[in-house]
Amino acid sequence: MRTRIFGALLAAATLTAIAAQEGVRPKSKLQRADFAEIKPGANESEVVRRVGKPILKTEFKRLHERVWDYRYMYGVETYDAEIHFDMSGRVTRIEHYQDRCAMRPVPCR
Secondary structure (H helix, E strand, O other): OHHHHHHHHHHHHHHHHHHOOOOOOOHHHOOHHHHHOOOOOOEHHHHHHHHOOOOEEEEEOOOOEEEEEEEEEEOOEEEEEEEEEEOOOEEEEEEEEEOOOOOOOOOOO
16 A cells, blocks of 8 residues: 555656656647657757757667657647657657557656
8 A cells, every 4th residue: 555655656756847847848738730840950959949848868879869759649649759860969850659658757668
């Protein structure tokens, strides 16, 4: 019983911390159309200006790529948008997929 309560409190604190990150737009404020305006070749500052800061940044050194994750709503479903950058900070591609772990603070893969 204590473990469940502690787990619920920890999850709530994590969600609050993610939601409170400055510059990160909540998924309810983003739409798929916001990402359609981002084209390959755009730089990181253009992406932040259009859709805000990402909820997660990952760097893949061997692939020479960075990936920024965003969540958005499409109808009643939660989706994840991955914006891929080369190491010079230019967009190479954007991928969208349904988020299987919509209740977690960050998308799961």
